[in-house]
Amino acid sequence: MSLAAVPAQAPSGARTPSGAPGAAGAPVAGEAVLRRQRIRESGARTYARSFPIVPVRANGMTVEGADGRRYLDCLSGAGTLALGHNHPVVLEAIRRTLDSGAPLHLLDLATAEKDDFTTALFESLPGEFAARARVHFCGPAGTDAVEAALKLMQTATGRSGALAFTGAYHGMTAGALALTGNVAVKEPLPSGGEVVRLPYPYAYRCPFGVGGDAGADLAATYVERLLDDPSGGVVAAAAMILEAVQGEGGVVPAPDGWLREMRRITAERGIPLIVDEVQTGVGRTGAMWAVEHSGIVPDAMVLSKAIGGSLPLAVVVYREDYDGWRPGAHTGTFRGNTLAMAAGAATLRYVAAHGLVERAATVGDRMAARLRDLAAELPVIGDVRGRGLMLGVELVDPAAEPDACGARPADPALAVRVREACLERGLIVELGGRHDAVLRLLPPLTITDEQAAAVFDRLADAIDAAARDAG
Missing domain, CATH: 3.90.1150.10 (Aspartate Aminotransferase, domain 1)
Known part of the structure; x- marks a missing residue:
């Protein structure tokens, strides 16, 4: 194996960007x-x-x-920087917006920048999903979009519970944290509502001890039998939420066949399916959106991180059938981040145009x-x-x-x-x-x-x- 390169050092006597001496061992x-x-x-x-x-x-x-x-x-802002740091197309979009005199903050009012971002976003989504979709701009973090998606489906179904998976990570606010699998970050807090925890297929550490396709098949069978068991203890859920590739959970990709089974199981039982694409979106997994590998069409997609082109932006996109919200049902002061919309539209188009x-x-x-x-x-x-x-x-x-x-x-x-x-x-x-x-x-x-x-x-x-x- 080849020896790794040593990180570059400032030349002896040079000045670092902070203005302090850069010689080895000197305080900076x-x-x-x-x-x-x-x-x-x-x-x-x-x-x-x-x-x-x-x-x-x-x-x-x-x-x-x-x-x-x-x-x-190799962290890239936890997946936020699809184009890396300070990409020219992102900087140009930001400068153009600043130089235009466009308002940088307008709550959820319509702006040319928002319209352009929404157009670029819908053009990037799977066609069958985009054809009947609506978008809600949330607070600037993915966790708020998860909260919005959950509230949306609770409103649409009249139910309150949710189905989530072992190893899941959906954010750090109360509802999103209840959906998250990591016990350590939840222990000091009260319960965020009834969440039924289901087994996520993890071939290397299979929850059923068999691994491979057999483990994924068992996971799907378990979910279906549990939901259909009148004594299984599962109250009808407002939604199922999952990641097509678990990120914080250890980079665990869900088998495409298992994802198709989750779509079938939820569709047959009238349970909306939310896919959290906060970390997997905008080309990260070798498809523009991770759901495209399996071909499933979810009822809602939660998007953040890379869609803002390195700036804070989060949305939930969902089937128009579920748009039962009243005005003000989910609000937030920083929903109108003009710079993020301009940077995000430029990023989405660059990713698509440059392969x-x-x-x-x-x-x-x-x-x-x-x-x-x-x-x-x-x-x-x-x-x-x-x-x-x-x-x-x-x-x-x-x-x-x-x-x-x-x-x-x-x-x-x-x-x-x-x-x-x-x-x-x-x-x-x-x-x-x-x-x-x-x-x-x-x-x-x-x-x-x-x-x-x-x-x-x-x-x-x-x-x-x-x-x-x-x-």
Whole structure:
């Protein structure tokens, strides 16, 4: 395996962007910024703990810190930056909007920018879905769009409960948190309503202990039998919500056949199906929208992250049949982010016009194949999975006994060491999964072949080094 490149350093005596000396070991303004952050910001901060750097400029996939070190960013704002940092088409859209004198904030009034974004969005959606769709602009975070989708279906059906899945992540507000699977983030809070938790097909750690297609078939059968059991304890639900690829849950793709079964099961029982495409949308999985892999047509799609072109924007798009809301049923001050709409429309059109969906599929397949080859060399890699440029590498304890499916126990401590080793080598990679032992790769869709090779080299070297240190 090739040795990873060392992150670039500022030349001796050079000045960093912060104006502080950049010589090795010399104090820089970034250290003071980090110290003030630790003192001033809340204990809930997350990424800042994993990546103690102060970014001062960024371009494409490259982030430069205050100390002059450069990093390849495989986090991309948790999937927000479809085109990477400061893409020219995004900057041009923002500058054009600013120079036009357009209002930057108008609640939910009609503007030319909103009309153009809505047009670009509907053009990007699956045709059968878009033909009968309406869109609601929400507060600027995906979690608010999840709340809106749930309220929409509660209004339409007159029911209150929901069906959600193990491993799910839908946001941090009360309703979205109730739908989320992670127990740790929910324990201090009261229940957010009746949510029935269903098994999500996870081949490597199959909830039924069989794995593969058989595990997915069992998961679908379980759902159907439970919903039809008059003593199963499931009250008629307002909606089912799922991710076509679980992100925070460990980059777990749902089999296309299972998704089609969920669509059939919900349609036959009059249960609206909501698909959360907050992280999977805008080409991330090698399709413009992840539902396109399976061909299902949901009743609602929750969209955020990449649709704003790096700026805050969230919407819920849904079948017009469900539009039973009264005026003001779901509002929010920051629904009218003009700059995000302009940047988002430019991003959607650029992704479509420049073949970035196909590019994500091709590069993602190539990276996944190399990672699987690496797994044959490094037994600490238990599983490689994902879709397009949404990839996960699950790290395990190779000395432990495997379970019935051949999976060994997750090794979160090793994952932390690998993340740190990646950062030392100039690579930003975050963790996820049930035990925080999955290395998550979310590079921008604009990643070059050279960058993809560098990501692999740095990651491979980091895993190898961390595993040897552990041994």
